[in-house]
Each structure stands twice: as C-alpha cells, then as structure tokens.
Amino acid sequence: xxxxxxxxxxxxxxxxQSVAFWxxxxxxxxxxxxxxxxxxxxPKLLIQFQNNGVVDDSxxxxxxxxxxRLKGVDSTLKIQPxxxxxxxxxxxxxxxxxxxxxxxxxxxxxxVV
Amino acid sequence: GNSVxxxxxxxxxxxxxxxxxxxxxxATGYPSLFWYVQYPGEGLQLLLKATKADDKGSxxxxxxxxxxxxxxxxxxxxxxxxxxSAVYFCALSGNNNDxxxxxxxxxxxxx
Numbered sequence: 001x002x003x004x005x006x007x008x009x010x011x012x013x014x015x016x017q018s019v020a021f022w023x024x025x026x027x028x029x030x031x032x033x034x035x036x037x038x039x040x041x042x043p044k045l046l047i048q049f050q051n052n053g054v055v056d057d058s059x060x061x062x063x064x065x066x067x068x069r070l071k072g073v074d075s076t077l078k079i080q081p082x083x084x085x086x087x088x089x090x091x092x093x094x095x096x097x098x099x100x101x102x103x104x105x106x107x108x109x110x111x112v113v
Numbered sequence: 114g115n116s117v118x119x120x121x122x123x124x125x126x127x128x129x130x131x132x133x134x135x136x137x138x139x140a141t142g143y144p145s146l147f148w149y150v151q152y153p154g155e156g157l158q159l160l161l162k163a164t165k166a167d168d169k170g171s172x173x174x175x176x177x178x179x180x181x182x183x184x185x186x187x188x189x190x191x192x193x194x195x196x197x198s199a200v201y202f203c204a205l206s207g208n209n210n211d212x213x214x215x216x217x218x219x220x221x222x223x224x
Contacts, residue, residue, distance in 0.1 A: 031210050040217075041216055042202055042214040042215050042216045042217045043157070043202070043214045044214075045211065045212065045213060045214075048209075048210070048211055048212075050210070055210070055211065056209065056211050058114075091156075091157070093212070095210065095212075097210070101159050101162065102147075102159075102206070102212050104156050104158075105156070106156050107156060
C-alpha cells in the first residue's frame with residue numbers, strides 16, 4: 001500500500017515569495033491533515049479536511065495560508081507571501097476513521113530566506 | 114479546545130535505565146491517545162495507542178495506560194537502549210478526529 005505522498009521535499013524561497021505544497025493521502029482515507037512543525041517543536045495542526053470539507057482551520061493564518069482539497073482526494077497548501085517565520089517542515093497526514101492510526105508523509109521542508 | 118501537555122526535555126539516561134515521559138491531556142468527550150516517535154532524520158511514526166479508558170498500548174517494550182481519572186497517558190519503558198534515542202510526542206484525537214500533539218520530549222540514551 002502506498003503511503004502519504006508529498007512534494008516537493010525541499011524548497012528554498014525568499015521572503016514575500018509564494019510556495020505551494022502538494023499531498024496525496026493513502027487511498028480511501030477520508031481525513032487529511034496539514035501540520036506545521038518548526039524545528040524543536042511539536043507538529044501544529046493547520047487544517048483538517050473530511051473529504052472535501054474543512055473540519056478545523058482555527059490555527060491556519062488565513063491572511064497568508066490557504067489550502068484546498070477540491071475533489072476530496074489530494075490537497076494543496078499555499079503560502080503567499082512567505083515570511084521568515086514560515087520556515088518549517090510541512091507535514092501531510094491522513095486517516096480512515098476516528099481512533100485509527102494517522103499516517104504521515106515525509107514532509108516538505110521549507111526555508112524562507 | 115483539546116490539548117496535550119508533556120514533560121519537557123531533554124531527558125538523558127544510561128542504557129538499561131527506566132524511562133518515564135509524562136503526558137496529560139485536556140479534552141471533551143472520549144479522545145483516543147497516542148505516542149509517536151521521531152528518530153533522527155526520519156518522519157513521525159506511531160509507537161502505540163489506546164482508544165478508551167484503562168486501555169494499555171504497548172510496542173517495542175514501551176507501554177502507556179489511558180488513565181481517565183488523572184487525564185494522563187505516561188510513556189514507560191523498563192530498560193532503554195541507545196537505539197531508543199529519539200523525540201517522543203504525545204498526541205490525542207478528539208471527537209472530530211482532530212489530532213493534537215504535545216511539544217515533544219527528546220530522549221538521549223548513553224551507552
């Protein structure tokens with residue numbers, strides 16, 4: 001079974017530029033998450049989708065971050081414009097139902113200079 | 114909202130020592146509780162989980178018991194090895210399947 005796929009793995013951009021990350025969850029997983037993990041900290045939930053609907057985006061900085069999951073399968077996370085403090089690993093994860101294991105992708109490492 | 118608080122690190126132990134990493138949670142309803150591990154240079158991996166009160170999750174010699182009365186899910190291992198050196202994250206999944214993580218505890222085991 002294929003795992004959670006993310007791309008790109010690494011990205012370096014200048015502040016005020018934009019960047020987009022893509023995620024393809026495990027087949028059949030209805031719930032998809034985007035997390036931000038800053039070095040030395042725990043993952044912070046940015047947004048949670050159930051199929052193509054948003055369940056929780058309370059910690060998403062909506063002035064610069066956006067995410068979509070139009071067909072209820074893959075998802076994109078966009079940052080525009082980027083700030084230095086956005087340097088982090090962006091993790092995508094998915095699960096089939098409540099209480100089940102959540103599987104993580106390898107992450108997209110973003111450096112903003 | 115739901116949240117997890119775990120023991121701050123770093124924790125440094127000698128090989129074969131006993132390990133406890135404390136984790137407490139705040140949640141409405143009946144969350145599921147997890148421990149994830151992140152080895153150096155690798156992604157997050159599930160270590161163990163418990164889905165209801167008094168359940169004990171176990172894996173690779175690690176154990177944690179879901180204690181509703183103390184809202185805790187402490188991680189324990191009787192004899193740690195150098196290969197257990199990693200960052201350990203306590204997490205909970207609430208009624209909406211929202212997954213929240215603690216700040217992580219870095220464990221270093223010395224030979």
